[in-house]
Structures are given as C-alpha cells and as structure tokens.
Amino acid sequence: MSDTAERVKKIVVEHLGVEADKVTESANFIDDLGADSLDTVELVMAFEEEFNVEIPDDAAETIVTVGDAIKFLDKSAAA
Amino acid sequence: MRRVVVTGLGMVSPLGCGVEATWKRLLAGESAAKQVDTFETSDLACKIACPIPLGNGENGTYNPDQWVDPKDQRKIDPFIVYALTAAKQALDDADWHPTSHEDQCASGVLIGSGIGGIGGIYDAAVILAEKGPRRLSPFFIPGRIINLASGHVSIAHGLKGPNHSVVTACSTGAHAVGDAARLIAFGDADVMVAGGAESPINRLSLAGFAACRALSTSFNDEPKRASRPYDRDRDGFVMGEGAGILVLEEYEHAKARGAKIYAEIVGYGLSGDAYHITAPSEDGDGAFRCMTMALKRAGLDAGQIDYINAHGTSTMADTIELSAVERLVGNAAGKIAMSSTKSAIGHLLGAAGSAEAIFCILAMRDGMIPPTLNLDNPSVETAIDLVPHQAKAKQVDVALSNSFGFGGTNASLVFRRAA
Numbered sequence: 472m473s474d475t476a477e478r479v480k481k482i483v484v485e486h487l488g489v490e491a492d493k494v495t496e497s498a499n500f501i502d503d504l505g506a507d508s509l510d511t512v513e514l515v516m517a518f519e520e521e522f523n524v525e526i527p528d529d530a531a532e533t534i535v536t537v538g539d540a541i542k543f544l545d546k547s548a549a550a
Numbered sequence: 551m552r553r554v555v556v557t558g559l560g561m562v563s564p565l566g567c568g569v570e571a572t573w574k575r576l577l578a579g580e581s582a583a584k585q586v587d588t589f590e591t592s593d594l595a596c597k598i599a600c601p602i603p604l605g606n607g608e609n610g611t612y613n614p615d616q617w618v619d620p621k622d623q624r625k626i627d628p629f630i631v632y633a634l635t636a637a638k639q640a641l642d643d644a645d646w647h648p649t650s651h652e653d654q655c656a657s658g659v660l661i662g663s664g665i666g667g668i669g670g671i672y673d674a675a676v677i678l679a680e681k682g683p684r685r686l687s688p689f690f691i692p693g694r695i696i697n698l699a700s701g702h703v704s705i706a707h708g709l710k711g712p713n714h715s716v717v718t719a720c721s722t723g724a725h726a727v728g729d730a731a732r733l734i735a736f737g738d739a740d741v742m743v744a745g746g747a748e749s750p751i752n753r754l755s756l757a758g759f760a761a762c763r764a765l766s767t768s769f770n771d772e773p774k775r776a777s778r779p780y781d782r783d784r785d786g787f788v789m790g791e792g793a794g795i796l797v798l799e800e801y802e803h804a805k806a807r808g809a810k811i812y813a814e815i816v817g818y819g820l821s822g823d824a825y826h827i828t829a830p831s832e833d834g835d836g837a838f839r840c841m842t843m844a845l846k847r848a849g850l851d852a853g854q855i856d857y858i859n860a861h862g863t864s865t866m867a868d869t870i871e872l873s874a875v876e877r878l879v880g881n882a883a884g885k886i887a888m889s890s891t892k893s894a895i896g897h898l899l900g901a902a903g904s905a906e907a908i909f910c911i912l913a914m915r916d917g918m919i920p921p922t923l924n925l926d927n928p929s930v931e932t933a934i935d936l937v938p939h940q941a942k943a944k945q946v947d948v949a950l951s952n953s954f955g956f957g958g959t960n961a962s963l964v965f966r967r968a969a
Contacts (some may be wrong), residue, residue, distance in 0.1 A: 488621030
C-alpha cells in the first residue's frame, strides 16, 4: 500500500470510527462507511490538513470513495 | 387541564453519574468542590469548581464512553453528552421506549442550557483567528447550539413529538420542566423528556462569570468551604456542571401502563423582575410573585409546603430569596425546611433547576432533606429551618423548587406526592 493510501486510511478510521478492514479503495464514505454529508466535509478538511493541500469544493464533491481520495491526493502531491 | 406526573429521573452531577449515586453523597453531606486542574487558572480570580468525577464508571464515577460513542462525542459539546446520558437514564427509569409511530409522536423533548457550547465556541474562535475559516469543522455550529441537546435526545430515542428548548440562564432547568408539563397538560404530548444540561467549567466561563463578580474568590485554598448559602462569609457561587433530566407523563397514560409515579407537578410559576441584568430586585418581589403563582396553580396554601429547594447560590441574593419566602409563608415559617443543594454540587446554571427538582422528588420519596453545607453563621435570623450541615429526616408531601436567572427571570415548580 502506498504511503498516501495508508495515511488516508488512518484518517478515515479515526474520523468515522470504522474497522480498518472495511476501508477498502472501493468503499464509499456514505454508502459503505456510514458517513453523513457533514462527516464527508470534515474528512476532506482532515485530508487538507494531513497533506497540506487545498481541495476546492467542486473537487471535494468528486471524492466519494477511499480510492477517489487517494487518487486525488497522489495527483496533487505530484503537481 | 390534564394532570402531569414524573415517571423517570436521570442525572449526571458533580457528585457522580446517576440519580442514586448523587443523592447518596448529597445526603452524606459531601461537597464536590475542588481546585481546577484541567486548565490554567493562575490568572483567574476564581480557581475552583465542582466538576463531574470522571472515571471508569464504577463507584458513581462518570465514563462518558459508556453512554455516547466516542466518535460522536468529538462532534458535540460536553453539555450535549451530559444531556444524552441523563436522558437515557431517565427513559430507562421510566421504562418508556416508544416504537410505534403513534407513541413516538406523543413523546417530545424539551431540554435547555444556560450558555450551551461556550467551550467549543471559544476553541472555534481560536481556530478561526489562527488558521482561518476553512479549518472550522462542519460540526462546530450543530455541536454548540443549545437546542441540539433536545435534537440529539430525540434522534437517539426516536421521540417525534414537540422538540423544544429553553434558554433562561439559571432558571433554564425549571422553565424546561414547567413548560414541558404545560405541553402535556395541553395535550400536545403524552410524554416529555425535560430538563437542563450545562458544561461551563472552562477558562472562558470562569473568567466571564468572575468578571461580573458572580463567583466565589476567597476560598481558592479551601474549595469545599466556598459554597456557603446564607452564611455571613459567602462571597459568590461555585461553578458546577452536569444534567438533570425528568420524564414527565400524563397521569392516565402513566397509570394505564403501570409506570412508577414519583410525584405530580401541580404548580408552575414564572415572573420577571424588570429590575437589573444580574441582580435580583432587592425587595424580592419577583421571587415572591413567582412562588405565589406556582402555589395558586397548585391550589395549595404556602403553609402546606414541607420543603423548599432554594435557588440559594451563595451570593448576596440568598437573603433576598429568604425574605421573599418568609413573606410567602408568614406564620408557617417554623414548619418549613429550606436548603440549598448548591452548597454541595455548586451552581449547574441551566441544569440547576431540573437537578434540584429531582432532589425535591427524592426528598419526598425518602423523607430526607439534603443539607445546606457550610452554614456556620447565618447572616440573618429566620424561623425557617435552613437545614445546616446535616441531612434531616422529614415527611415531605409538598415541595417547591426555586430558580432565578440573569435578566431577572424567575421560575418556581411545586411537586406533590401523587395521590
């Protein structure tokens, strides 16, 4: 697992209080991990803080799975 | 009007988690006051408070994780955690867990707070100043605003009836119970979960209440002596925290399901001083009119009162309340016991009125009056028994609870043994 994936997974486990093995790349924050719309806002904030990036609202709306987050953050790290 | 009775009690207080844990220590004459060690107090005039005893949940200690999921606690101020804890206790005690749509819609919530999530507001203001608006949590607002205690309790227990809240400073808990009883009497609900919750033990609140000269400052080295209602050396209140929640129920509804009935709420009075933002009117007329209205509603004479749980905050206002009570009861003063439990648990602000309503009901149940601690030298003479130092056995059939708040807002509740 990439460094980004591990850090994302850790944040998701902490913020949503879910078991680590449920946090797969295909897991949808709302449908699979029990988040509500405010939880997802907070998750995005936590990603911003951890990776020191800014995620605009329109980009945040496209991050609906764990894999989406990893992909976005990998891309912004490369940029 | 429909009759309203109390069928469930819940509490988390500076003397412990749970009604019985608190009551036992209250009757034993224990004080919860101590020096604050959870934040910096070196520059504060008041360095003491009555915090809830945290622990593993045994021996009356409070372990919030046993009541509210830690991941949810992160999103809400402690006053909402306390409300959820005491509400669950009260609903379990009442054995009321509605599942049908009809029962859920007949069950409401009315929980208030004096200052709500002021601790979290402080933290958020610091984040805003230091890191900017994008770092504010989406849970900042819903986790701090006062009616969210009612909101969370309704969500946790599926209570779809009236969802309301009260904010009347230190009268909040009493107004919440009184207003909830009215909703039942009017037929808007059959069951109401009602009371107050408060979590004010933080640097901002201590500094703020000290700034308006409301807190005790002379007993920082002897915290257990600081809350001393009616005593000549009293110099301000001691901050407490917690929640007191009651399940109120329409009398026939309670009887039909065989619920345990603690007491009936027979009287509720409200008044305004129209005098000063923090001080009560010196003639005590607001308190007098409030108690008079509650007794009139109850159809009782002042001489029928056995016990008064006083507002008695350990401030100069204590004797104003006392003189209002003397005016109310006249020649019956000698048969009345009146104590201030704030001497033991401090001032729970918005939770005080509902916690003290619970103490009135327990006094009735057990025939025991909790004491006024530290009353070594009463500052005035009175024929009323202020129950100094030690609890006292006394039959209680009628009890009155007073609460008075900043802004000159007064509330009195009258409870009678259910016939």
